[in-house]
Amino acid sequence: MSLLNVQGLGISFGGLKAVNDVSFKVSPGEIVSVIGPNGAGKTTLFNMISGVYQPGRGSVSLNGTEVTGVAPNRLAEMGLSRTFQNLQIFQEMTVLDNVLAGYHLSERGSVWADLLALPGMKRRAAEARAGARKLLERVRLEKAAEQVAGNLSYGALKRLEIARALALSPKILLLDEPAAGCNAVETEEIDHLIAELAASGIAILLVEHDMKLVMRISNHIVVLDHGEKIAEGDPATVSRDPAVIAAYLGTEEEEPAHADG
Amino acid sequence: MTGRNKWISLGVLALLIALLPLFFPSGYYYRVGALIFVNALSVVGLVILIGYAGQISLGHAGFAGIGAYACALAPEHLGLHPALAVLLGAVISGVMAALIGKPILRLKGYYLAVATLGFGILVSMVLTNERALTGGPDGMNVADLGLRSLLRDMGWRLSGGEFWYMICGVVLLVGAWLALNLFDSPSGRAMRALHGSEVAAATVGVDVPRQKLRAFVISAVYASVAGSLLALQNGYITPDVAGFMHSVEMVTMAVLGGVGSVLGATFGAAILTLLPQVLTVFAEYEQLVLGLVMVLVMIFLPQGLLPSIARRLKGRDE
Ligand SMILES: Nc1ncnc2c1ncn2[C@@H]1O[C@H](COP(=O)(O)OP(=O)(O)O)[C@@H](O)[C@H]1O
Ligand SMILES: [Mg+2]
Numbered sequence: 242m243s244l245l246n247v248q249g250l251g252i253s254f255g256g257l258k259a260v261n262d263v264s265f266k267v268s269p270g271e272i273v274s275v276i277g278p279n280g281a282g283k284t285t286l287f288n289m290i291s292g293v294y295q296p297g298r299g300s301v302s303l304n305g306t307e308v309t310g311v312a313p314n315r316l317a318e319m320g321l322s323r324t325f326q327n328l329q330i331f332q333e334m335t336v337l338d339n340v341l342a343g344y345h346l347s348e349r350g351s352v353w354a355d356l357l358a359l360p361g362m363k364r365r366a367a368e369a370r371a372g373a374r375k376l377l378e379r380v381r382l383e384k385a386a387e388q389v390a391g392n393l394s395y396g397a398l399k400r401l402e403i404a405r406a407l408a409l410s411p412k413i414l415l416l417d418e419p420a421a422g423c424n425a426v427e428t429e430e431i432d433h434l435i436a437e438l439a440a441s442g443i444a445i446l447l448v449e450h451d452m453k454l455v456m457r458i459s460n461h462i463v464v465l466d467h468g469e470k471i472a473e474g475d476p477a478t479v480s481r482d483p484a485v486i487a488a489y490l491g492t493e494e495e496e497p498a499h500a501d502g
Numbered sequence: 503m504t505g506r507n508k509w510i511s512l513g514v515l516a517l518l519i520a521l522l523p524l525f526f527p528s529g530y531y532y533r534v535g536a537l538i539f540v541n542a543l544s545v546v547g548l549v550i551l552i553g554y555a556g557q558i559s560l561g562h563a564g565f566a567g568i569g570a571y572a573c574a575l576a577p578e579h580l581g582l583h584p585a586l587a588v589l590l591g592a593v594i595s596g597v598m599a600a601l602i603g604k605p606i607l608r609l610k611g612y613y614l615a616v617a618t619l620g621f622g623i624l625v626s627m628v629l630t631n632e633r634a635l636t637g638g639p640d641g642m643n644v645a646d647l648g649l650r651s652l653l654r655d656m657g658w659r660l661s662g663g664e665f666w667y668m669i670c671g672v673v674l675l676v677g678a679w680l681a682l683n684l685f686d687s688p689s690g691r692a693m694r695a696l697h698g699s700e701v702a703a704a705t706v707g708v709d710v711p712r713q714k715l716r717a718f719v720i721s722a723v724y725a726s727v728a729g730s731l732l733a734l735q736n737g738y739i740t741p742d743v744a745g746f747m748h749s750v751e752m753v754t755m756a757v758l759g760g761v762g763s764v765l766g767a768t769f770g771a772a773i774l775t776l777l778p779q780v781l782t783v784f785a786e787y788e789q790l791v792l793g794l795v796m797v798l799v800m801i802f803l804p805q806g807l808l809p810s811i812a813r814r815l816k817g818r819d820e
Contacts, residue, residue, distance in 0.1 A: 293701055317707035329705075331698030333762070334691075342695040346707040348688045352716055355687035356680045362687055409706060 242305065243268050244413050244444045245321075250289055250299035251468075259285045261468045262299070265461075267413065272435065272445040274455045276479075277465035278488060283448045284326050286465070287415050290446070291323045292316045304412070318346060320412030324402040324419060326448070332391035339390050339401055340376055343408025344369035369408075376404040379434070395422040403434065413444040420451050432458060456480060464488070508682040511765050515678055518768075519671040523664075532663030534779055539670035540731045542771035543677045545755045546764055547724025550681055552753070553761035554690055555717035556697030557607070558615045560749050561622025565595040565722040566729030567629055567744025570644075571636060573733045577645040584647045588730040595726035596719050603718040608711050622749050629741035641740030644733045666735040673731060677724060678764050684720070685764075693717050725752070747789065754792045758799050760810070 243266035251261045260282040267273045275283050288294040290301055292313040300309045303319055331339050348369040354362035377383045380400035399419055420428040432454050439445050449455050456476040464472040466488040472479055479485055551557050572591025576582040606617045629636050636642055650665045684690040692713045696703035704710050733739040759770025803810040
């Protein structure tokens with residue numbers, strides 16, 4: 242059974258249909274990528290699925306439960322986690338605290354325990370801290386743990402967001418351009434990490450401009466253009482699709498580097 | 503802030519409170535010290551609201567007013583012991599904060615500033631106009647806590663100044679301890695996270711309106727207890743305690759000291775409490791000076807006085 246089921250999803254901003262009638266499914270352990278030129282509606286689609294935007298039309302269901310327009314924190318409780326294309330880092334907090342924030346659902350307790358530093362709170366926080374340090378190792382940021390997050394490089398912050406998203410132990414992970422701004426080595430690492438996560442049974446929904454990465458690791462690709470789904474299928478099928486090629490060639494002046502699939 | 507930093511901050515604060523009297527030229531300074539601690543207590547509350555959760559209030563003096571008048575009214579009308587009146591005031595302030603905060607904190611932007619401003623004005627108007635109950639603008643007497651005479655009976659003789667210096671110092675330490683605990687706790691992290699990015703906080707599972715409300719209620723209780731202590735030590739209270747200028751004074755102290763730092767809060771409170779004692783002209787131009795301090799700090803020391811100095815010393819100022 243599919244974990245995430247998106248049916249006829251759409252939203253308009255003013256007169257503009259940013260996303261229109263988009264449907265697809267993601268199963269556990271599967272990597273589904275959403276591609277399309279800049280402004281195609283990929284991030285908007287993510288925002289609707291993760292509850293940041295209220296969809297205008299259509300439905301989203303998670304594990305068989307209808308969750309259209311449900312608040313992000315409730316979706317997090319249900320196992321959905323995400324990263325952001327435009328970084329949403331807690332800049333003033335340390336790198337470790339950023340990941341610890343991702344453990345909010347497992348470490349939260351009564352406010353009295355927090356104010357009085359009761360043993361239960363300390364135990365939960367210590368468990369979270371141990372987990373957070375492991376995750377930081379996994380994205381190779383363990384040395385930066387005590388630094389203020391705002392001081393890190395862009396590529397490091399991208400990885401920090403992944404670590405924070407993983408802290409929720411999600412069933413499904415939405416990654417919005419995780420390799421943007423990363424060099425070849427970092428991209429390779431992210432590639433491996435995503436494959437590992439999928440192998441461990443997490444469903445992955447990926448937006449990524451690096452076509453080599455997308456073609457290599459995706460099980461299924463959904464192509465958006467002007468908010469509409471213009472094609473879908475496995476990497477080989479999609480890369481041969483005339484509509485897809487046309488969509489990318491049509492925006493070559495914006496995204497020349499990414500048009501080569 | 504790690505666990506070690508917490509104990510350093512508390513240690514520094516405890517040492518300051520314990521050692522400062524050695525330098526007092528006269529007994530009068532115990533009074534000033536106690537006033538600093540009371541102000542610092544409300545500012546520590548604002549550190550939680552402004553520094554941790556990134557929300558603003560321009561009406562916290564309203565909660566100080568509730569705390570102060572609970573101590574003035576409850577012993578007389580309800581026969582409550584003044585110590586229990588402090589508790590009653592804190593509960594009323596907490597409930598009021600929850601009631602007004604709940605609808606407002608769901609909204610973004612300046613609604614909170616405007617709504618808290620309105621709340622503060624409302625409290626001070628009620629206190630001023632309900633003459634029969636509160637004595638109006640002239641204020642009213644506050645019953646004695648009774649603890650000092652109890653200590654005297656036990657053989658520990660303290661002047662009024664010494665006694666309140668000690669009580670307020672201890673309450674400030676407790677307040678600082680709670681705030682520092684909160685900082686490095688799940689709730690504190692959630693508050694700081696939503697301060698950084700509400701959308702990211704929500705996607706990691708933080709119930710954003712709920713955490714904002716928590717910070718608001720906690721900070722209201724701090725202001726209320728501070729108001730109670732002020733009323734009890736003066737033995738007299740006027741509606742000025744709930745006035746708009748008092749709210750502005752609190753926020754200015756917090757901004758001056760550095761809204762993220764508990765020690766800084768005490769520092770900011772100390773400076774702005776001492777200023778009118780040193781410069782008598784300050785009283786006349788209070789509004790002007792507060793405004794000026796606020797603007798200068800915002801421009802030159804956006805982190806607040808203490809954190810900026812600490813940064814310079816560490817040499818990692820960007
Ligand atoms: N909050 C918003 N308000 C108005 N327009 C928006 C908003 N979010 C996205 N859009 C518009 O929706 C379209 C799709 O944007 P986006 O989803 O960011 O594209 P992509 O991620 O595929 O590059 C763009 O035209 C963008 O300007
Ligand atoms: Mg995008």
